[in-house]
Amino acid sequence: MPKAIYLSPERRPAPHGKYWGYDTYEQEVCTDIAGRAAALLAANGFLPILADPAMTIRQRAQWANKNKVDFYLPIHTNASTDGSKEGIATGCEMIAYQHPASIRANRCIYDEITKLYPSKRGLKNGNAYTENNLTEMVSAYIEIGFHDNRSDAAWILSSRQQIAEAITKGICAYYGQEYIQPEDKPLGGRSIGLGELVGLLRQQGIEAIRVN
Numbered sequence: 181m182p183k184a185i186y187l188s189p190e191r192r193p194a195p196h197g198k199y200w201g202y203d204t205y206e207q208e209v210c211t212d213i214a215g216r217a218a219a220l221l222a223a224n225g226f227l228p229i230l231a232d233p234a235m236t237i238r239q240r241a242q243w244a245n246k247n248k249v250d251f252y253l254p255i256h257t258n259a260s261t262d263g264s265k266e267g268i269a270t271g272c273e274m275i276a277y278q279h280p281a282s283i284r285a286n287r288c289i290y291d292e293i294t295k296l297y298p299s300k301r302g303l304k305n306g307n308a309y310t311e312n313n314l315t316e317m318v319s320a321y322i323e324i325g326f327h328d329n330r331s332d333a334a335w336i337l338s339s340r341q342q343i344a345e346a347i348t349k350g351i352c353a354y355y356g357q358e359y360i361q362p363e364d365k366p367l368g369g370r371s372i373g374l375g376e377l378v379g380l381l382r383q384q385g386i387e388a389i390r391v392n
């Protein structure tokens with residue numbers, strides 16, 4: 181049975197999380213990266229589940245528990261300011277639940293993302309975060325980079341496919357399987373066969389998800 185990977189991108193819409201120097205926002209970018217990662221995860225034999233954007237983080241965590249997903253993945257970009265001035269913090273960090281399995285999962289993804297873009301930030305203690313402490317399965321909580329400075333924002337926006345690949349490679353590494361690069365498939369994100377996915381979910385007794 182494929183491992184079910186629950187992807188939970190930032191839920192707060194604009195004006196939350198404006199990208200410095202760009203007319204785009206954290207929810208839009210993280211949802212895009214989650215869609216790309218879902219396609220790559222499916223190509224690697226996982227069962228990706230995209231969070232219902234209308235659900236709160238508490239509802240998402242409860243849904244994941246009820247449906248016994250295997251791996252819970254919040255996807256965010258970070259900010260060090262209130263948005264009124266450009267921030268100086270830069271790089272990826274992981275908000276890790278302090279359980280050995282989750283620490284290892286966070287490390288696997290961090291090691292892949294930092295191959296693309298250097299960071300000295302590492303893993304932080306994420307025990308206070310709802311999607312870490314309410315979820316009953318392994319979690320890895322990504323802050324890809326800081327959207328409130330121009331260089332991180334530019335990197336994230338131009339590297340969404342590579343970031344999705346890094347996330348997928350990290351999850352493959354966690355499960356000890358080799359990453360397979362899908363060929364001949366234009367992965368524009370959100371192009372995953374949703375009908376097929378919902379059918380697969382139902383086969384496994386997972387309630388149908390609302391997809392917009």
Ligand SMILES: [Zn+2]
Nearest residue numbers: 190206256257
């Ligand atoms: Zn966020």
